[in-house]
Amino acid sequence: MFPDWAEQLRAREQQGLRRFRQVVESPQASHITINGHDYLAFSSNDYLGLANHPDLIxxxxxxxxxxxxxxxxSHLIHGHSAAHHILEESxxxxxxxPKALLFSTGYMANIGVVTALVGREDAIFADKLNHASLNDAALLSRAKFIRFPHLDLTALEQRLADSNARRKLVISDAVFSMEGDIAPVKQLTALCxxxxxxxxxxxxxxxxxxxxxxxGSLFVADSDVVHSPSVVYMATLGKAAGxxxxxxxxxxxxIETLIQSARSYIYTTATPPLLSHALLTSLKLIEQEEWRREALLQNIAQLKNDLLSSCWKLLPSSTPIQPLLIGESHEAVRVSQALHERGILVPAIRPPTVPQGKARLRISLSAAHQPNDILRLTQALNELAPHS
Structure with missing residues (x-):
């Protein structure tokens, strides 16, 4: 007998855990159109506002x-275009x-790297709040999967010291997607x-x-570890790069090992070359237009200031990911839906993505947001907050 999928879906919905897709009818921007309605969006990874930039178009x-x-x-047949090659060098x-290698997605990159570099006789050491793609990659590799408490370098060092594995691989988000905090890159590299x-x-x-x-995170403050042979760096090109x-x-x-052994690179058709051509323009905009990062920092500061008196607290984050801790899943969904009714999009993040009792609104800021956009959001949140 087949499992009762419908019953499982009903249970998920009753627990406030069922997710639904929304069909966007406009380009990605700070203001988007869904089903004929205009919304102010705080739900995008388009951190620099490049996704609809005329130069990229x-x-x-x-x-x-x-x-x-x-x-x-595929790249290893005859799909490796001059556009791909130039972008990799850039x-x-x-x-x-020294070298870079393109993948279709960040998920495929993490799967490809981890499974190509370690196997049964090896060990992986993973931060407990890593992205799902890193966890899935670790399981697929068949290496021993050892997790350590979030950002606990003392625990990580103990696990590394105790391990007799043939090869050791530490895997970590640089910016944690649900917390918004930043990994201590320099210390992690020193331990490795x-x-x-x-x-x-x-x-x-x-x-x-x-x-x-x-x-990127390797160039923050004194994190001068970019040339360490211990570091393998992965970044996505569909978020800030647009x-x-x-x-x-x-x-x-x-990189040559990945070309020869990363199955998620070898056994898939290469991405459209026109995207690589566009990404060359994106790199120039990222490098030259510092005002975008300055605007983003101003938006982060305004959000923090406007929510100082809220009963809901922002988790510590200096990044565009600003999680507002609500607590229970049903309450996070209530607030998210109430914002939606006011024409504001902020997703509710619930278990199993985050721990029980730590449901939150994940506010994603962009350089494209204006001060009045931030004010509209914070005023709505303050109105929706429970008052004693």
């Missing part, structure tokens, strides 16, 4: 005229590594060098936003 058109649309084959230079481990950093939410000229895809940057022998 122009570059897509140029790329389509020059390269066509589909790549037509990304390696931008991120400060001490215990002869590799460090895979997933900088999906830091690339383009953090560090000098938006070069387009699509992901890349991995590392030492040349690591």
């Amino acid at each position: 122009k570059s897509v058109e140029e790329g389509a005229r020059h390269y066509g649309v589909g790549a037509g084959a 990304l390696a230079q931008f991120a400060g590594f 060098e001490k215990y002869h481990a590799l460090l895979l950093l997933d900088d999906a939410h830091g690339f383009g936003v953090l560090g000098r000229q938006g070069r 387009v699509f895809g992901a890349f991995v940057a590392a030492q040349a022998d690591v």
Whole structure:
């Protein structure tokens, strides 16, 4: 007998855990259209406001005229376009590594890296709040999967010291997607060098936003570890970069190993070359338009200030991800739905994505948001907050 999928779905809905898709009818921006209605959106990863930039649209058109649309084959057959190759070289230079390799998505990049670099005789050490793609990659690798408490470097060091694995790989988000906090990259790298481990950093939410000229979490403050042979760096290109895809940057022998062994790279059609052509323009905008990161910082500061007196507290975060802790799932859903009725989109994040009792609104800020947009959100939140 087949499982009762309908009953499982009903139970999920009763628990406030069922998710629904919304059909967007406009380009991604701070204001979008869904089902004919206009909304102020705080639910996008378009942190720099590039997803609908006219220069990127122009570059897509140029790329389509020059390269066509589909790549037509995997990279190792004849799908590796000059556009892909030029972008890989540009990304390696931008991120400060010898080589870079394009993947279709960040999920596929993490799966490919982890399963290519470690196996049955090896060990993976993972922060407990890592993204699901890193956890899935660890399970698929068949390596011993060892987790440590969030950002607890003392616990990580103890686990590294106790391990006799053939190879050791530490995997961590650089910016944690549900918390908005930043991993201590310099200390993580030092531990990996001490215990002869590799460090895979997933900088999906830091690339383009953090560090000098938006070069990512490796360039924050004194995190001068970009040239460490221990570091394997992954970043996505569909968030702050405004387009699509992901890349991995590392030492040349690591990248060559991925080309030869990463199944999620080998066994899939290459992404449309026109996207790589557009991403060259995106890189220039990220590097040159510092005002976007400055506007983002101003928006973060305004949000924090406007919610100082709220009964709901923002979790500590200096990134565009600003989680507002609500508590119970049904209450987070109530507030999210009430905002929706006011024309404001902020998603409610519930278990199992976050722990029980820690449901939250995940406010995602963009350089495209204006001060009046932030004010509209915070006034609505203050009106919806319970008052004693």
